[in-house]
Amino acid sequence: MAKHLRKIIQAGWGLLSNAYVRGFLPGQPFIYSGALKHFCVPGMNCYSCPGALGACPVGALQAVLAGRQRKFPAYVLGYLAAVGLLAGRFICGWLCLFGLIQELLYKIPLPKITIPERVDRPLRYLKYAVLLVLVVGLPLLYRSEYGAGDPFFCKYLCPVGTLEAGVPLVLMNDMLRPALGWLFRWKMLLLIVCILASILIYRPFCKYICPLGAFYSLFRKMSLVRMHVDTDACINCGACSKICGMRVDPHLAPNSAECIRCGECMRVCPVNALSFARAAGKQEKAAVH
Amino acid sequence: MNREFPEKLTVILLLAAVCLCIFGAATGEMEDVFIKAVNICMECIGLG
Numbered sequence A: 001m002a003k004h005l006r007k008i009i010q011a012g013w014g015l016l017s018n019a020y021v022r023g024f025l026p027g028q029p030f031i032y033s034g035a036l037k038h039f040c041v042p043g044m045n046c047y048s049c050p051g052a053l054g055a056c057p058v059g060a061l062q063a064v065l066a067g068r069q070r071k072f073p074a075y076v077l078g079y080l081a082a083v084g085l086l087a088g089r090f091i092c093g094w095l096c097l098f099g100l101i102q103e104l105l106y107k108i109p110l111p112k113i114t115i116p117e118r119v120d121r122p123l124r125y126l127k128y129a130v131l132l133v134l135v136v137g138l139p140l141l142y143r144s145e146y147g148a149g150d151p152f153f154c155k156y157l158c159p160v161g162t163l164e165a166g167v168p169l170v171l172m173n174d175m176l177r178p179a180l181g182w183l184f185r186w187k188m189l190l191l192i193v194c195i196l197a198s199i200l201i202y203r204p205f206c207k208y209i210c211p212l213g214a215f216y217s218l219f220r221k222m223s224l225v226r227m228h229v230d231t232d233a234c235i236n237c238g239a240c241s242k243i244c245g246m247r248v249d250p251h252l253a254p255n256s257a258e259c260i261r262c263g264e265c266m267r268v269c270p271v272n273a274l275s276f277a278r279a280a281g282k283q284e285k286a287a288v289h
Numbered sequence B: 001m002n003r004e005f006p007e008k009l010t011v012i013l014l015l016a017a018v019c020l021c022i023f024g025a026a027t028g029e030m031e032d033v034f035i036k037a038v039n040i041c042m043e044c045i046g047l048g
């Protein structure tokens, strides 16, 4: 049960946040338009998904930045910072539907690829560039001749929107099909690459591309959910590093930017040296030793 | 020396983040998010 608890929570949250059944009925393209859409969900979840009950935080951030008034996005940034300070990338491990989808794809029994370290390490910085350029910079700076901005990440890169919104809406509604052009084909290509990569590599979108994971990782050392290593108990067996799909060495770097707080390492540690514990508790313990 | 980030400071920052969020909501930003989220986003689905 404990082994499956995370999957149950991930799936339960994914279903709950996309529980608008009416959106999936054939007919006119229709999405939920009730009051819950004022609020963002914590993970990547396209607001144009026919079932989505909340707003996508990355889409919302771009929408405000790309608005005609160029407002400072206090509401969305404050929300994201609060989630980051509370939980950080714990959201990635437990409350993001797209994270779960990638994990399930990785379970398909095909040979897996290990990206060489010299390629993997620099590629991990790509998600910060995506955050800075496509989510913040271009939506803020670019304006068309009519004064309209563009959500660059959503428009040109995000496979979540294509999977959760583009594909179901186009499949269910004949009237959208004539409008499909090069942009849809480009985004479908990205989605297919993302799906294939997820079968071969553990969570490639989370590791290399996701701007939300990049943002939450900034809070890795500050968030209330933190990981601690009891260095006295640790026998340096390496079991934790071996099980970690994100290629973190939790006994050496428990608050790595890449740790999604999935807790798999805690489950396999033979001496229970790893835990989610409060910073204050650990400091008191350190003072006694 | 690997000192932990003080939890009290996290709580203070958390309160500041919540205030920022409330300030944004009070200046109408929640409506901007709402309007974007209740209309099918052509960019998200790859139509525009």
Ligand code: SF4
Pocket: A043, A044, A091, A092, A093, A096, A097, A098, A099, A100, A205, A206, A207, A210, A211, A212, A213, A214
């Ligand atoms: S990195 Fe992005 S897609 Fe992956 S789990 Fe985190 S928020 Fe979701």
Ligand code: SF4
Pocket: A229, A233, A234, A235, A236, A237, A238, A239, A240, A241, A250, A251, A268, A269, A270, A271, A272, A273, A274
């Ligand atoms: S599994 Fe536990 S004991 Fe082994 S190296 Fe990791 S933290 Fe230390």
Ligand code: SF4
Pocket: A243, A244, A245, A246, A247, A248, A249, A250, A258, A259, A260, A261, A262, A263, A264, A265, A266
């Ligand atoms: S270090 Fe542990 S909690 Fe973090 S991603 Fe790896 S297995 Fe999950």
